[in-house]
Amino acid sequence: AQTVTQSQPEMSVQEAETVTLSCTYDTSESDYYLFWYKQPPSRQMILVIRQEAYKQQNATENRFSVNFQKAAKSFSLKISDSQLGDAAMYFCAYPSALAASGTYKYIFGTGTRLKVLA
Amino acid sequence: DAGVTQSPTHLIKTRGQHVTLRCSPISGHKSVSWYQQVLGQGPQFIFQYYEKEERGRGNFPDRFSARQFPNYSSELNVNALLLGDSALYLCASSFWPGRGSGANVLTFGAGSRLTVL
Known part of the structure; x- marks a missing residue:
């Protein structure tokens, strides 16, 4: 069965720094x-970035980028020039096939709470 | 364009009661999924509906049921509420419940916070 693991329950970063x-x-x-x-305190889950496994190039969206290591099954998120508005829970997710239906459900990690310090 | 809308935003019930949560997907989206997010955890898959048919069900008891209407909106029903049902219930929509490319990416609503006393 597919699993997703986030081992950092909480992280802190100074404003303008990288995490x-x-x-x-x-x-x-x-x-x-x-x-x-x-997922900010408003509760709505917002897509940050997406990576396709067959693409060797790491995805980038403005200040957000990933380090995708397929062989190691690792998918880390780098936030550059951190801003106060980046403070939120961050979840890693994997679409897992639903047997026989041809559709997919998302499997989420337990999340990392990011605090941004002014 | 309106996003995924859920109602109610907050509700309090007592053990043994019944609850109905509602979700309206983004216009044009035909798939709706429901997730349960217990405090401090990631969302857990409950149901997926596409074109008004159930396409998948997570590991939840039969007290949980759902349906999708002809306008693609959806309801999640929970009977005989238990304290452990207290959670944020998230609805997500997509054009098609595919792997995650293009229009198949999930867009979430802000959730319904259920407290069971």
């Missing part, structure tokens, strides 16, 4: 997607 959040996963598939979602 990296870790995620490891387990799957037997060769082609898949991985996601980072952000």
Whole structure:
């Protein structure tokens, strides 16, 4: 069964500095997607970045980038020039196939709470 | 464009009661999924509906049920509430419940916070 593990319950970063959040996963598939979602106190999960496993190039979205190590099954999120608005829970997620239906459910890690210090 | 809307935003129930949570997907999205997020944990998959048919069910008891209407909105019902059902219930929509490319990426609502006393 696929699993997603986030080993950092909480991280802190100074404003304008860089922080990296870790995620490891387990799957037997060769082609898949991985996601980072952000959940601020408003509770709404917001997509931060997406990586396609067959692409060797790491995804980048403005200040957010990933370090995708397929062989190691590692998918870390780097936030550069951290801002106060980046403070939130961050979840790593993996779409897992629902047997026979041809559709997918998301498996989430337990999350990392990011605090941004002024 | 309106995002995924959920109602109610907060509700308090007592053990043994029944609750109905509602979700309206983004216009044009035909798939709705429900997730339960217990405090301090990541969301756990409950149900997925596509074109009004159940396409997947997570490891939840039969007290949990759902349905999708012709306009693609959805309801999640929980009977015989237990204290452990206290959680944030998230609804997510996508055009198709696929792997995660393009329009298949999940868009979440702000959730319904259920407290069971």
